[in-house]
Amino acid sequence: MARMTYAEAARQAIAEAMRADPRVWCVGEDLGRGGVFGQYRGLAEEFGPERVSDAPISEAAIMGAAFGAAMVGTRPVVEMRFADFALCATDELVNQIAKARFMFGGQSRAPMVIRQPMGMWRSSAAQHSQSLEAWYAHIPGLVVAVPATPQDNYSMMRAAIAADDPVVYLEHKDLWAMEGEVDPAAPFAFGQARHRCQGDDITIVAWSKTANHAEEAAGILAAEGIGAHVIDLRSLWPWDRAAVLESVGRTGRLLVAHEAVQVAGFGAEVVAAVTERAFGALKAPPRRLGAPRTLIPYAPNLEERLRVTPRMIADAAREMLA
Amino acid sequence: MARMTYAEAARQAIAEAMRADPRVWCVGEDLGRGGVFGQYRGLAEEFGPERVSDAPISEAAIMGAAFGAAMVGTRPVVEMRFADFALCATDELVNQIAKARFMFGGQSRAPMVIRQPMGMWRSSAAQHSQSLEAWYAHIPGLVVAVPATPQDNYSMMRAAIAADDPVVYLEHKDLWAMEGEVDPAAPFAFGQARHRCQGDDITIVAWSKTANHAEEAAGILAAEGIGAHVIDLRSLWPWDRAAVLESVGRTGRLLVAHEAVQVAGFGAEVVAAVTERAFGALKAPPRRLGAPRTLIPYAPNLEERLRVTPRMIADAAREMLA
Amino acid sequence: MRETNRDIGRSLALLTMMERIRAFERQAELAATRDRLVLGAIHLSYGQEAVAAGVMHALRRDDLLLSTHRGHGHTLAKGADPAAMMKELLGRAGGCCGGKGGSMHIADFGVGMLGANGVVAANITIGAGAAHGIRLLGDDRIVVDIFGDGAINRGPFLEGLNWAAVFSLPVLFVCEDNEWSATTRTARMTAGAGAAARARAIGIEAETVDGADVEAVADLAAELVARVRRDRRPAFLHARTWRAGGHTYFDPAAYRDSAEAEARAREGDPIERQRARLAAAGIAAAELDAIRAGAMAEMEAALAAAAAAPFPPAAAAFSDVQDIGSPAGEAY
């Protein structure tokens, strides 16, 4: 048990995996100087430049070459710097990495972690702020990780590196400095949600940074006597539908909150899947809170306007109980 | 009014637009010989190689260069050959084309039609069969067109070329040879669904090829005395939520069918949006029919296994009424 | 005369491989056109067989290969079983990818063939990466990464070559230049002096060879493969060849001047050239004919076996997707 930041938790997870398995290596731009957010600090010094490798500004090659190296038995951690730049390597990720094992009839594997720092972060504007987790959940072959706390960024990074599947690993840039206790022995499995707090009045489903907001909202609601069960999905494929169904079975109310654009966001999947299966349990219409279908502006006041806040979550929950 | 194929309908729409407006031009690989599906046949002969332009195998440049040309006032029709290859140009489409007007504070426009033939088509396997319409619906700045008939492929292509927005134009490869009547004067506006058939028992929402299946399913159901209201959305952004809500208000039952992977597909958005707004009207849980979250196999028997068929739609509707 | 015997042996082996490739593809074509057993597109390499035969001859079985949509010849020459390949083309159980990939995704990891690719140029970075993996693992294998002339206009050509050079990776890039990109003459859409010049500008030594001459291809490939294996850095082989047929089996190639196309195909037929060379070296016509007949018989048997094989079991649609969140468990 130790206190550390979200960035440091993943860094330690990687360092430990690299110590344990010489096939694990990291590759991306500027990693030798610790990475653009310092999330690789010290790793090049410990493991050398071959295993913590700089890269040219060649996202397609970073993704494609890491995939080739994965097929021959290494286990790359790929750094995309900003989730937005992964769009320079979409063919490699979606047409190649996600599909190869199936197309080749099981002959190949792509044990890769594809780190894509995402989300809005201090006026980064439209090309450095996106949250595209719904895209990757839609693509067979990919596992989608959306950690929200230092503990989960440790446990999930360990699990992602240990996985034989390609894991799209979406860290939220606004969480790098978040501190928390980390227990390296804490169990984790993809598809198991974290229950942030219990309550019988409403189920609030969220992930990534918004899960922290949901927990905060539950605090506001608790002070008013409303019990919210907050479920942090942690991974979107697989996702813990069972936990959500169990909770909605008790509360009868479902609110899903996320930072991404609401239209065709993963919140739609949660609402649809739950409504299909637990329609009879619902006491009120389910509801989503996501960003409007507009682009992310630079001006801080406009950027703020698009954020889903704890207060918005609490307000929506209250309305659903009214 | 004339009888023609789906491919020919779009071809005529383009030819007419090019005759009327010298700024309209087409660009993509092999267009000079009519395009890989013959959907540009004769255009190079009529308009010359500058306006029906071949391209190197450079999807990123096709997309990026067409965007640059659009910003200076031309109106490109961009051919991606298979929707899957558009993933070689995702940065250009999503980070550049969709965002530029907003990022530049309204100074620029990207009047472009981005043709992406999609869908399963006679054993084309995992890299030539995808349906990713949900992705584009999730991206602010983009209009998403999914025509299902010759008439709509005519009217919608005309509207797409006339639009000042970038339109992701997804034709289904399995429909190229479909014949039907085309009225060039038929009105069309993005966001207006087509009512394929009326009925008061269940609302079936679909688009692209699956809308034709839904209509067929309605025929099966009608023979059994079940009235299905089949709504072909035609565009997914904007989409005709009002029409769907009106229908579900009458029928109380919503079934959404599409060829794409069901998980995080656009069907989830339709179910979620309707449930949020018309919960009280629903008499049964809404339901989706999409592909399982697996890759598209080459073997014809396996490929067939992933298809949503008219019979499956009819069966699901019947179950919902039981 | 040991030397000469060894040379003749190699020459016969190269001819045999080319005959097998052509016979395989003829049967594949018949399976598509006559038997209608192939639904998807298949891309034949008629006239280009010398590149596959000559380059693969220089490789060890544990060396690695990545190829393109036009990859039957490369795959066969790397040592894959034609019956398993033919089953794959017909989408059958027992296909080398279990019938799930088909012609454009043919692969046989058992012989180091890490896959054809349906996306032009995508294999260039992946192949560089396989070599990167070899470097990290520290063994002495090398990678051959083949692509067409059309692929040199896609970004991964630049990114993959630069990657291989920067990281000093053991990969031989092979540009199989058949002058065509589907229905387009590649030269019309390609600026500058071509594939080899582009490679050199990225710091990779490049050599051009007459791809209709299988001996020349084999010689140059042997030299470059040895160099790559020894120096552990990339090299580039530009093989000039000619696509004798259409882009796919159903493309009549009506867009090209048929007199020119036929003349080029005739002059550049690597099999006829090799037969002539061997005849001149004193090999009896009967022996040469027997090689051809043997290849034909082998591939007819491969097609027969494939046509008799069952389709994959339905469960195959859900296997080999992913371990975590497998659709075999939860698909919706």
Next chain:
Amino acid sequence: MRETNRDIGRSLALLTMMERIRAFERQAELAATRDRLVLGAIHLSYGQEAVAAGVMHALRRDDLLLSTHRGHGHTLAKGADPAAMMKELLGRAGGCCGGKGGSMHIADFGVGMLGANGVVAANITIGAGAAHGIRLLGDDRIVVDIFGDGAINRGPFLEGLNWAAVFSLPVLFVCEDNEWSATTRTARMTAGAGAAARARAIGIEAETVDGADVEAVADLAAELVARVRRDRRPAFLHARTWRAGGHTYFDPAAYRDSAEAEARAREGDPIERQRARLAAAGIAAAELDAIRAGAMAEMEAALAAAAAAPFPPAAAAFSDVQDIGSPAGEAY
């Protein structure tokens, strides 16, 4: 002495522009560090001002420009209003993009500046396309498409240059080679002889210039711009320069040898060089100082105006997205 007067006039104009660029960026830096009015990253071009000033001097106002994340200098030199630019950096109403783009997306279509870009190399194909549009429209404008040395390792470099050459487009590509890609020395990640050699291999004539010498840049740019305008085909200018500061304003660049970095910055300071040249040509120090003071005053006023400007109205978050399906109507 008309000739000399004209030369001196140009020299003074070039100096003035460089001083204005530097003064603008100093104020931008102060806005970020001292005033905390800039939240997003800004990338300063200290030491690189000669490229912006020299190249833009060769352009007409209606010529077009596309630039990178490090684009303030280019934009200002193309003729944009510094007050509107500063408002953009502060995310204010009246910013040249209405406060919605910020530093990395700065644009002023009114002076032909079609945008900076937050994605390295993405502007290369877009700029080629702008030239394609000009070709289709049939007028005599040209495009300047600027990118850094790091951008030559991304696919769009190859695809965009090949496109421009194949379609014979009026675009001048400018590689602003400051030897760094963020915290990485570009040479370590770049194979071969560099930007100009790569351009030549794609059939584009390329010239290299000392980017610290604004007169040399202006001379070469004038020649290449005239050539592009006349011949309607692409050319390539490789400007060698040095990033005097960190990658962003908050990067202390601790990863580089500070003695080398400082020496390079000192020797390569294009403003000091131009001042020395003008002093040697007889221009009084007072006149040179007045140019600097004027630039400083102008940019202090720009910052003051920006800091006083209001933030954009809330509705701006929903405008300029799309006409059809606009979020101003229906956003969810």
